[in-house]
Amino acid sequence: MSAVTATDITVEHITFRNADMLWDIAADIYLPAGFDAAGSYPAVVTAHPIGSCKEQTAGNIYATRLAEEGYVAIAFDASFQGASGGTPRRIEDPGQRVEDFRRVVDHLVTLPYVDADRIGVLGVCGGGGYTVNAALTEKRFKAVVSVTGVNYGRLSRDNAALAGGPLALLGTIAQQRSAESKGADAAISASLPPSAEVAQQIGDVDVIEAFDYYCTPRAQHPEGTATFDVAHGAATLGWDAYHLADVLLDQPTLAIVGDKQGAFGAYRDGHDLVARAGRDNVRLVVLEDVSHYDLYDQPKGAGKALDEHIVPFFATNL
Template sequence: MATATNVKNATFRNPDMYWDIAASIYFPPEFDENKTYPAVVTAHPIGSCKEQTSGNIYGTALAEAGNVVIAFDASFQGASGGTPRFREDPAERVEDFRRVVDYLVTLPYVDADRIGVLGVCGGGGYTLSAALTEKRFKAVVSITGVNFGRMQRETAAAGEGGVIGALRGVAAQRTAEARGAESAVSGMLPETAEQAAAVGDIDIVEAFDYYRTDRGREDNGCVLFEAAHGATALGWDAFHLADELLDQPLMVVVGDKQGAFGAYKDGKEIYAKAASTDKELVELHDVSHYDLYDQPNGAGEALKKVIPFFAEKL
């Protein structure tokens, strides 16, 4: 895959924020600031950062194809500001997309009428949710998108006390912190490759390989989650009202090697549910969730569909 050579880092702040959002802007070859270009916003997975897959893989390739691409760190994560750190709040994650577009439309070389959006994993679920009401997005792509609310409820349901027990735990932690306790943070991944293998699920094994080895490891890709603000996700559904509001041209990319994160079934669900009359489900054979992050048989094949999709729709 292409290696980015024309990238600059930016930070910006909206009037509704007390912190900065950090982003990387990828420029097309022979970029001319006196011209205007289509733009694509790319969103990273949960627990990740802009340098992982959304920027270095999809951002680079889409820029090489002639787009200005902005890969951003979610608020409270990566190089973006906001406290408490590692907060995974769907309301804030979705609002970040609007903040990024607000910044994009101030750039003279961006055509405000030709902006698309792409998200990977949890970023794909947030992308779909944002596009419901953010109609400055003219074309939408989900790459192995995960409905984070559904995933959180399923995970909680398998534990002691179920979803209600998890909500009570969040409530107790929030009360403790209001009274002065330290912020509580937990990790999603096992500590070793052997522990990941013992879980016996392809998504867990490959998540460890991506985030904890030189394959995809980045300082800001911590895969850590703050606890006291977890209630919102447990009551959230990325696909709510998609049958009424998700009307933009849509491409949903999934691999058929299914794992615990549930991207395959989420992809099938949102494809069937979306109101768009211009939609495509791309199902890649013998491809896993993490193949779609950075592997030629996954991300490489997805980009063969995604690049012409944006070229046509933008």
């Protein structure tokens, strides 16, 4: 474990392995100013977007701010991604992503300074969809926040149109997996355009701003590559982040989206979540003149979401 100080909070870089795991999870724990290891603190787990890592928006924006508000916040890398273990690399498997949330909570409850009855969860983009899905069956989470949350199963099926539809893509994945079983090299797919010019030609706000976020000094990180292992991509096509939300989502839940709609579909997924949950304690907030990536790190997006909605929400529900 190592520690660094950022403004008035402390960030501890840790790895841990639970009894059911064959690899380590890497995480950053953000501790509030004046932290007292003998004290008792509410905690929030923060989950990174698809193709991202703990150092980006989940950590440097949301976990940082929550620690400044007095929470213990833990941003973690998904298994097979970032600094966490697991091979092959760059796997995006919804079942594993959701199980990682349980593993993080398993670790949190062993920390004497964490109040196990006051643990919340927050996820960004695909991490927001995973956050909701984890909360369906992980009741140690007492409050749930999805920030520009994307149902990655729905997005995967939509994107499959470029490959001839979901069934055609599943056939391609099956062929690649068989080839790799016989010794072929792994195939990696990239979800970002190769240049800003190509992004502009595509013309979609989410695509343009995705390139700006991941591929420029604004936020680029070696582990935030938005690339994926092809042979292990089948599970996403049969997954639905909000399945049984009407039956199992009983925690107070806040979904925040911007009104600038793009190809990734967070706006419609936010409305879909609230409609499917059908509960008064599952609430949607739509921020005006805000895009998907404004909610990653921009004052009018992430800043406003935190100031006006997320901080008050956790204060009330944790």
